[in-house]
Amino acid sequence: MHLDDAREISGPLEVAPVVEFTGASKWYGNVIGLNNLTLRIPSGVTGLLGPNGAGKSTLLQLATGQLRPSQGSVRVLGQAVWNNPGLNRFIGLCPEQDAFYEWMTGWEFVHTCARLSGFSRIDARDAAGRAMELVGMTENMGRAIRGYSKGMRQRTKLAQALVHDPDVLFLDEPLSGTDPVARRDLSDIIMGLGQCGKSVLVSSHVLHEVQAMTPNIVLLNHGRLVAEGNVRQIRDLIDKFPHRIVLVCDNYRGLAAKVVGFEDVEGVKVLRKERGLLVETRIPDAFYARLPALSSAGDTPISEVYSDDDNLEAVFKYLVSK
């Protein structure tokens, strides 16, 4: 589904969709919101993570021009975003709270948002129809928002965020309160938007969903940037915690005897219930490279191999917990 061909108003098409923070800080009186943040968000879907109070809302508000940075600069599509209402034409925001005009129908609301972005009445009508179709609300768009379920409200919020076909999208907890069916649909829509070349920043607490949408994340804690990039690469860089690899093998004790002899292996734990081993190693490359030979040796065929901390939850825990 490509929305690019529908756009008529030209914008800074030459610049790749990017959000750029350069030494940006924001404090509220004495309280620090964001501390010296330098960050570039490329096109595609990026996850914004962090515990409560980490500065995620401050980051989103700075990026959408709702707050002015106390220090440093925040640029979207090459322009400073503070005091630049014209830039809103290319930015879409799906906020966490519900703030609808409950008496409007879903379609009317999205149509109004399109008009507010500068579309003519006819263009707005088409754009609203397309946006509602994209989020799967065609059936219900004629009903008043008052009667919507949580899933329908989230879909409508997403529709108003992309009705004007922005280049950059900020989604704050877009899947909250939705049932698994809606979650699947909305995730697919968001991934689709990323594939279209838009820059989508998704802030969420539900780590397994972010992981399903994208491997690229930005992790904040206490107002500072902790990690940025691909989850697996970040995992590789975390030295403090060795990689944990599970091997399942009928002759797990025999396998343990072999594995313990390797230099890079720091620990072996026997998992009796799974009939396997939990191996801790600091050089995962070296370890994984040995597995085919180990398995084919004959007496220790490995039937399963997986890592139980190669995922976003583990990375989050390692980087954020005290």
Next chain:
Amino acid sequence: MLFQLQGVSKSYGKIRALRDLSVEIPAGAIGLLGPNGAGKTTMIRTLLGLISIDGGTGQVLGMDIRARRLDIRQSVGFVPEDECLFPSMAGIEFVGYAGELSGMSRKDAMQRAHEVLDYVGLREERYRNVESYSTGMKQRLKLAAAIVHDPRLLILDEPTNGMDPAGRQEILSLARDLAHNKGMSLLFSSHLLPDVEEVCDYVMVLGRGKLLAHGLISELKQSHEGLYEVRVKADQDLFAQRLVAAGCRPEPKDDGLVVGVPAGATVGLFWNIAAASGHQIRFLRPRRSTLEEVFLHALEEQT
């Protein structure tokens, strides 16, 4: 039996929330799943004896849901989904009050409140006004208030909604501990399927007021003979080609492959190819259904 419903129906005007629902659920950690509007809230309220049903019968912990509504609530604890508080009280007063409302004497309630607040991990915070608590703390407080009278069944309605990962982990580990180690039955209603999978052994799926599926999670997940999930570190496409050459049927999924092996082939096939072509296999497991697939499959069967 934890609870049983026979032909329960409940309508609100034109909307039929529950249609002839019949189910028998054993004691343990039960997950309650269903899309919005499936009747989960109505069923929970029926179990709590809060609503009068139009038709059918039911028993919760052996007590009839029409005749012994107050007694049922004596033995059931409920953690509601929305933000709710008794206003302007300290945490310890909150839990003590909850205990007294369930019929405990003031002294028993206070003693038990301290014990339960220790268990959920609210230490010095219990002496502060509840309005100053963070979301995670409020959720644990509600959990404490729900277990202060030692219920036999604890109902949790979207307990991890809106909580950050650390808070979610705390609630889930408390729920798991209560269900598996302390002998309390749990009814866990949530849209976050991995959470349900972490805590519960048994699930029931509702859809449009009817029961779509129920059973042990391990039994509902289908086995996939001859299917494996594989991920290699680099050159996955090359690996896929080698697999095809060996008679397999690989398909991309997320950042790995789902591979169907020819009949009679074993896992050794993958190791042989990896050894020959120098690939690093980072993930190799037989294909397992996820709870999400079980859920979506049950929904599809309805339509």
Next chain:
Amino acid sequence: MPIFDQGYQHWDGKLSSHAWRWFTISARGARSQFKSRWVRLAILGAWIPAAVLATVLIAWGLIEQKSKLILPFLSLFHDLPESIMLDPRSYRVTIWTIAYQYFFLIEMFFSMILVLLVGPSLISRDIRFNAIPLYFSRPLRRFDYFAGKLGVIGFFLAAVAVVPALIAYVLGLCFSMDLTVVRDTARLMIASVGYGLIVVVSAGMLMLAISSLSRNSRYVGAFWVGIWFVSNVVGGALQGWVKASWCPLVSYTGNLLRINHVLLDTDSAWDQIGSLMDPRNRDAILVGFRGPTYPWYWSLGVLAGLLGISLCILTTRVKSLDRLK
């Protein structure tokens, strides 16, 4: 076992009977309201009229006994007609009745102030903080909840109106040293308790109903002040312009006082006073003291109607959870 399990323990203790559930809510509510400085001041202030009532009753008891203790104060009573001072006993009921009438008149002010201080947050805060599901997921019926909240108002009103009236009665009895007082004035004691109950139920339920209408206690308080003052003012104004007999019904406190007069039988008391006066001026003077003379069951009807409306509002606003969302 040397190491004790720090985790969750089970509990099996005695549970109190369901009948006392409302008391828990009342006790908690009263305790938390008592923390407020204004409430404590209002209660203290409300005891001043009670002290005055007690003084009057004690003084009358001393006069009856012609005790020496009252001699220094006899000058205060010099403008009472001679016939009263000669035979105090036969005017006992009258004087006590009139004393109680004024006591309740002044106490009405303090009662309304207390309801204003204590009442608005009772249900409005529960709605604002969404405590209703927490209440009703316990073994609690709506009746218990309303009775509990009403009990908070009842506690304070009893402390301010009923208890002082009873204590004053007992003091007056003691200083009369005459048990026939009980026979003569027992009606006053029963009337005090009865009137107290009526005020608690009527004002209490009305305040609870208004409290359930809004999440903001301030608006509820303002509404209550409106009912109190505005209805009084409008009632007075209507009496001045329209001069119909139903005009006093508009004033809420007026209705309560009308019931009060009926219970205390103030008419008989003023008739007796009137018999001492010059017949020519009697009616003109007494009109001011007697109060309105429309049938008392009109007021009862108005109060019953307000009670009905309060119940309707309460049952709609505090919905049981038997609804869709």
